[in-house]
Amino acid sequence: MEGGTAMAETELLERALGYTLCALRPVTLRTLNRPTPCRGWDLETLLWHTDDSLCALREGIEDGYVGVPPRAEAESDAQVRAQADAEAADAGTEAGAEPRAPGAGTAPATAGARRDSVPRPSLPPDGERHRRDDPAATVRATASRLLGAWVAARPDQVLSVADLPLTAAAVARAGALEIAVHGWDIARATGLPRPVPAALANELLRTARQLVPSPALRFPLFGPPLTVPAEADPSDRLVAFLGRDPAWNAGGRRRAPSRRPVPPPGEASGRPPLTP
Secondary structure (H helix, E strand, O other), X not given: OOOOOHHHHHHHHHHHHHHHHXXXXXXXXXXXXXXXXXXXXXXXXXXXXXXXXXXXXXXXHHHOEEOXXXXXXXXXXXXXXXXXXXXXXXXXXXXXXXXXXXXOOOOOOOOOOOOOOOOOOOOOXXXXXXXXXXXXXXXXXXXXXXXXXXXXXXXXXXXXXXXEEEEHHHXXXXXXXXXHHHHHHHHHHHOOOOOOOHHHHHHHXXXXXXXXXXXXXXXXXXXXXXXXXXXXXXXXXXXXXXXXXXXXXXXXXXXXXXEOOOOOHHHHOOOOOOOO
């Protein structure tokens, strides 16, 4: 990624993990059956999926390879290729195409998209495998081991993801995006009013615009991007870009999207309006 180093991207991964671990605090065994923004998944299923993702990231840095189960290969191929294209764009070239600017060809579009399309995860984990375990405790332990493994990453390390080469920096950045957004999913499911921190959300939104497949290839990895007010906070803009409704909550009631603070009318007089 542009300006990326293994150290910088590991720091981004650490910030995403920290946010998600905070979102886990309200999780108890009694909350595991709550719905989540990932349609069709309860909180327990989401937690095991998150743990599987953390395990895959750790596998990548320790073994140099992230395998993809056969049933997931079709769904994941678009995202992996988008990551590879983003790296090629940073270098000024793209396999099989003319050079383009980073993020070109991935601008969100909503024409023809169904608003009820999901951010639906495609691979529920094997519930039998985890039935006797505490998923929240498992995610915490896996996150700790993951961070320990990525601290030792080499700046020039190249990993193989579904047989495509990607730098450790790119994989860490993509992992940070998934981890933070699932942290938001977890927070929404538990009713915790904790948006993605603004600085982290802004950085991940730039990543999402590079890595998330074009609208035609989003499903089932992501829903179509949703529209939010120009003054929406960075967290709302991030999750909306990935097809999640910022107003979603487990009780089925909509909340008003978060907005940036607006100064009192007297103070705002004569000043330009806030811009996104």
